[in-house]
Amino acid sequence: MVEGYMNGFDAEEARLPVVKIRDAASDSLLQEAEAYTLFSRPMRAELRTELPYISRFIVPLIDLRGMELSILNLFCYSLVTYLLFRFIHDLSLERPYHLANHKRLIVIGIVLIVWDFIRFNRDHLILNRVVHNLTEGQFRYDFPGEYYKVGLGVMVIIGAMIYKRGISLQQESELVI
Amino acid sequence: MPIIVNLDVMLAKRKMQSKELAERIGISLANLSILKTGKARAIRFSTLEAICKELECQPADILEYRED
Numbered sequence: 001m002v003e004g005y006m007n008g009f010d011a012e013e014a015r016l017p018v019v020k021i022r023d024a025a026s027d028s029l030l031q032e033a034e035a036y037t038l039f040s041r042p043m044r045a046e047l048r049t050e051l052p053y054i055s056r057f058i059v060p061l062i063d064l065r066g067m068e069l070s071i072l073n074l075f076c077y078s079l080v081t082y083l084l085f086r087f088i089h090d091l092s093l094e095r096p097y098h099l100a101n102h103k104r105l106i107v108i109g110i111v112l113i114v115w116d117f118i119r120f121n122r123d124h125l126i127l128n129r130v131v132h133n134l135t136e137g138q139f140r141y142d143f144p145g146e147y148y149k150v151g152l153g154v155m156v157i158i159g160a161m162i163y164k165r166g167i168s169l170q171q172e173s174e175l176v177i
Numbered sequence: 178m179p180i181i182v183n184l185d186v187m188l189a190k191r192k193m194q195s196k197e198l199a200e201r202i203g204i205s206l207a208n209l210s211i212l213k214t215g216k217a218r219a220i221r222f223s224t225l226e227a228i229c230k231e232l233e234c235q236p237a238d239i240l241e242y243r244e245d
Contacts, residue, residue, distance in 0.1 A: 175218040177208045 105160035112153030
């Protein structure tokens, strides 16, 4: 926890009079310095004390309450959960491969990719607005930069292709009398 | 496919119904229908053996090769 303010949010150094670093769990004072330098850049800021401590303040927008419960996230979570539920529901030991499940996997993969694509654009939009609107008392907003769902979506689509091969093998097996 | 299944001819000669044959050789009527209509991709030796045993015939009586 750091007590102090920064003035504005630009690319220049700002010297602040006092910094106190506290342990978040016990709230005990860990270190105190009389001056520190704040470097701020559009994408990240670093708080550097003159002590051996280097602290970086990262408050991803996505971690804020409300962002996780956005309409986009709720919609995507609901859709993916529903499709996964139907996928598992249709599975059976006698007939494990279904064309409908293949389509569901493709849709899940596309949803995951589009989901992160929209988040990426939205984060950029919000970030740009926040940077322009930064006023006294605000010290940090950071770009989340975690878009693992794109990779996950690609993996799911590859899985769907393999699953389709299973469907054709199953169909062939069913035609062996 | 150039392989023709003459199972219906053999059934007619033996005056046996498909259902009866299916029950005797232990496959479903649907699968026997797939075999009769030539939609099957392959036939197991065990199935062929059972059919030949029940119809008292040779595999060549059931399967025939004709060029397209």
